[in-house]
Amino acid sequence: EDPTLVRGLDYYTRTVFEVEVEGAGVGAIGGGGRYDGLMELEGGKPTPGIGFAVGFERIALALASQGVELATPEPTCVYVAGTGAETRDAVFDATLALRAAGVRTEADYQGRSLKAQFKQADKLHATLCVVLGPDEVAAGAATLRNMATHEQVQVPMADLAAEVAARLA
Known part of the structure; x- marks a missing residue:
């Protein structure tokens, strides 16, 4: 937990999170949080929300740093x-x-x-x-x-x- 974490997007409210792989050297492989005011910001009625995103390239780099082999033989x-x-x-x-x-x-x-x-x-x-x-x-x-x-x-x-x-x- 890091109470000073900032995701850099103004529409997040309260809880934000990031997922990192220790020792991978790629930073966050994903992150997200609550964005209760986003619909209002876009002209809609107040709607609570949560979302996240992942970086597939970062996940692949993190897996490679852990020695995971990504290539698999193609099925017959x-x-x-x-x-x-x-x-x-x-x-x-x-x-x-x-x-x-x-x-x-x-x-x-x-x-x-x-x-x-x-x-x-x-x-x-x-x-x-x-x-x-x-x-x-x-x-x-x-x-x-x-x-x-x-x-x-x-x-x-x-x-x-x-x-x-x-x-x-």
Whole structure:
């Protein structure tokens, strides 16, 4: 507690606070207080209030000073690609099934070409790409493509989530 703390904004009344991390050398990482007269100051009727703000850069610096590693590996992604409008429902169903199985899944919703979808999958660092064309849909299967090796295998749709999970493990 510091009864002489001043936040530097005229609309604060009574209680003000700041949060600091000892030894971080960044000063306050956040602060705020009561501002009971702010609404009146702006032409409104008297309304009590409280507010605060934090500085994300200061929080990151404070965490780094404490030895906290901020970078985390990006979760594995699977991309579901369709070859045209006739496969849109199958792409949607496969995406939902994979997400329900806990797999981070992305899909094309813009009607891009298969080549453009593969480029998007690469941009998203997808590990696997599920490809659904008219032949796959008719056979009740999907082509599962390893994006690193380009190896492809056909998988029955009923086994897709389990097969993807096994390959990501």
